[in-house]
Amino acid sequence: MASRASRYARYLPENKLEISLFPFLSIFLCVMGVLSFINILSSINTPQKIEMTTELEQGYKVAFQIFSLPDGIITVPPLSRLVALQKIVSIETSDQIAQIITRRETVVNQLKAYKGQLGDLASDPDVDDIRAYLHEIRFINEAALKHNFLYEEFLLFGIYPDGGKAYHKVRDVMMKSQDANSISVGLEPLDANWTLNINGTPALKETGAHSK
Amino acid sequence: MKQFINVDSLTDIVSNSVGILIILAVVTLINDNSKSFQLEIPIEHQSDLSPVFIVAKNDALLVLDTDILFTNAASQATKGAAKGKRMFSLEYGQLYGQINQESGLVFHAREIEDSADWHHFNKLEKTDSALHQQLNKINPKKQFAYFFVYDEIENSSISGSGFEGFRMARKYLKSRQIKSGWKPVDSDHPASICDMSFNSLCKYLPSYLGSS
Numbered sequence: 001m002a003s004r005a006s007r008y009a010r011y012l013p014e015n016k017l018e019i020s021l022f023p024f025l026s027i028f029l030c031v032m033g034v035l036s037f038i039n040i041l042s043s044i045n046t047p048q049k050i051e052m053t054t055e056l057e058q059g060y061k062v063a064f065q066i067f068s069l070p071d072g073i074i075t076v077p078p079l080s081r082l083v084a085l086q087k088i089v090s091i092e093t094s095d096q097i098a099q100i101i102t103r104r105e106t107v108v109n110q111l112k113a114y115k116g117q118l119g120d121l122a123s124d125p126d127v128d129d130i131r132a133y134l135h136e137i138r139f140i141n142e143a144a145l146k147h148n149f150l151y152e153e154f155l156l157f158g159i160y161p162d163g164g165k166a167y168h169k170v171r172d173v174m175m176k177s178q179d180a181n182s183i184s185v186g187l188e189p190l191d192a193n194w195t196l197n198i199n200g201t202p203a204l205k206e207t208g209a210h211s212k
Numbered sequence: 213m214k215q216f217i218n219v220d221s222l223t224d225i226v227s228n229s230v231g232i233l234i235i236l237a238v239v240t241l242i243n244d245n246s247k248s249f250q251l252e253i254p255i256e257h258q259s260d261l262s263p264v265f266i267v268a269k270n271d272a273l274l275v276l277d278t279d280i281l282f283t284n285a286a287s288q289a290t291k292g293a294a295k296g297k298r299m300f301s302l303e304y305g306q307l308y309g310q311i312n313q314e315s316g317l318v319f320h321a322r323e324i325e326d327s328a329d330w331h332h333f334n335k336l337e338k339t340d341s342a343l344h345q346q347l348n349k350i351n352p353k354k355q356f357a358y359f360f361v362y363d364e365i366e367n368s369s370i371s372g373s374g375f376e377g378f379r380m381a382r383k384y385l386k387s388r389q390i391k392s393g394w395k396p397v398d399s400d401h402p403a404s405i406c407d408m409s410f411n412s413l414c415k416y417l418p419s420y421l422g423s424s
């Protein structure tokens with residue numbers, strides 16, 4: 001038989017445990033708020049970042065890119081289709097194209113290996129280097145034309161803010177060069193936050209071909 | 213006896229929500245970093261079209277009336293103001309002229325904010341604006357627009373002072389089938405107009421894609 005106390009307890013109102021959600025909601029909302037704030041702040045402050053590819057083609061025209069910065073220029077030669085061209089030309093031309101590929105690979109590899117700011121990589125345009133590049137492009141274009149290979153390299157200038165001086169220096173050399181007469185030119189203004197995606201440069205797929 | 217509150221479910225909600233937010237932030241960051249932008253570069257072409265010259269500086273555009281400019285320059289030269297490569301006022305759009313044997317008539321744009329001839333590029337949106345009407349006068353079958361674009365960078369800007377104005381005007385002109393060409397200019401390499409029959413270096417070429 002139940003005692004009097006236990007009978008009394010049976011009729012007492014149930015003592016429910018109430019949990020206050022305030023501290024948890026507070027933490028939750030604080031974290032969400034901070035994250036949202038950081039997100040909004042970064043989207044406002046961080047300028048739009050655009051990465052440009054190093055291999056740029058327009059149909060059969062392939063860009064030999066020259067980025068003109070306040071401290072000089074960065075050259076990004078195209079590589080991807082040269083091996084295919086090399087296969088269809090004569091042995092003598094093939095050897096010359098192999099040398100060009102090797103030189104260009106060295107330039108691209110140096111660019112890829114560089115980890116600093118893009119602007120620090122720029123160097124003052126060297127007249128002899130520019131002449132050599134122009135001669136190289138003309139040679140490749142003429143070889144492609146001779147062998148009915150749909151391939152033409154053109155010079156593409158990416159002009160960064162305050163990059164006009166280096167651009168004019170290159171154009172001055174081009175004006176005096178016979179090789180430049182047959183080379184098409186394109187130029188485009190670039191904003192300071194547009195970066196070059198060096199690592200996006202595709203490597204040569206058929207690496208054996210150019211060393212024959 | 214102490215009563216322990218079970219907060220597992222609340223901790224679960226909080227950690228899940230924060231985790232999802234962090235994952236979203238990381239995914240967005242990765243997407244942003246891998247975004248690659250391929251430039252669509254118009255290439256310079258020889259053309260029979262005659263150029264309409266436009267100067268782009270400090271987000272403003274000035275369509276040059278060459279008749280007025282050359283008349284004013286001739287008037288100043290007659291008075292002897294142009295002797296010894298001296299600069300003289302062209303009384304047009306706050307432009308100062310200089311006569312150079314190699315470059316022809318050279319323009320220096322100074323304190324353009326005080327001039328009513330310069331128009332901010334956002335005026336292009338208004339169909340009744342003077343800039344809109346000036347650009348609409350260009351005949352796509354006979355003329356193309358040639359821009360002298362100032363690449364000098366303003367404080368805390370990421371773009372050259374004339375880049376955005378040039379891009380907007382070029383976009384508008386493209387919608388009207390008008391071809392455009394441009395070159396970067398600055399105080400050391402100012403805009404200039406000369407006659408190709410006088411100097412072979414005086415080339416003003418429109419740029420467009422091979423397909424257009």
